Amino acid sequence: MASEPFTFGPYKIDPAEVFYTTSLSFAMVNLRPVIPGHVLICPRREVKRFVDLSADETLDIWLAAKKVGGQLEHYHNASSLTFTIQDGPQAGQTVPHVHIHILPRKAGDFKENDEVYDAIDEKEKELKQKLDLDKERKDRSFEEMAREAEEYRKLFL
């Protein structure tokens, strides 16, 4: 299990929620997943905008996203992936730290495909609110998230 401190903007992320790491990036399970396997990948360095990533960080985070996407698509018996970066507040970014949303997609998971994005956007707003009031964990318990991360971690051994 990753043991170092991970931060997501101003928030500290418990290493138990992190399931894949590289030298410059980490992948974590999501407090507010839209569908099973909806995870986030961040650069370790706190960088607000995508354009601010170095070339090394850009390669590292997208190789990580490719690997994580491929494994989670398979794990969840999905057949496609949605990759999205809401890069800046006017694009729906709520936590000022670059993060790639990855979602394994299946036929019929949403009535219309575009509904997945409404959900990503809504959940990103809720994520920020939830991280702000971290006490109030009605939706997903830490234990549930740690179990999910534990399962995913096995995919990258």
Next chain:
Amino acid sequence: MASEPFTFGPYKIDPAEVFYTTSLSFAMVNLRPVIPGHVLICPRREVKRFVDLSADETLDIWLAAKKVGGQLEHYHNASSLTFTIQDGPQAGQTVPHVHIHILPRKAGDFKENDEVYDAIDEKEKELKQKLDLDKERKDRSFEEMAREAEEYRKLFL
């Protein structure tokens, strides 16, 4: 101006619509843009899924996306960017050739941020239909697209 043949899935792309190229990727203006500056970046090699890109192609396309995004955000006086890959048919991909959607975003460009995705998804469906019936170019003329590409090309001299 780029002079080599560019293809997007089964479709031939006129070089006049291409405004930025690298050794492994090219950026083109969009037949069905959702908002001004909505462009597509593709690997030159026809690859259906993101996971099929080589490490070199992955780095190349995302460095290109970073550069194009940064320049078009500035050019359009925007303040954020949306980056999205609909990777596979169940994620809304209509043309089986990896492509990154890049959209410069501004405050108030959509009533709710998530509406931008409904539009991307809808326009991607229309793009495919339009490429299929290429004669019928009611919406954007080739000349209009070539002019837009010409403007953008100047940003990368």
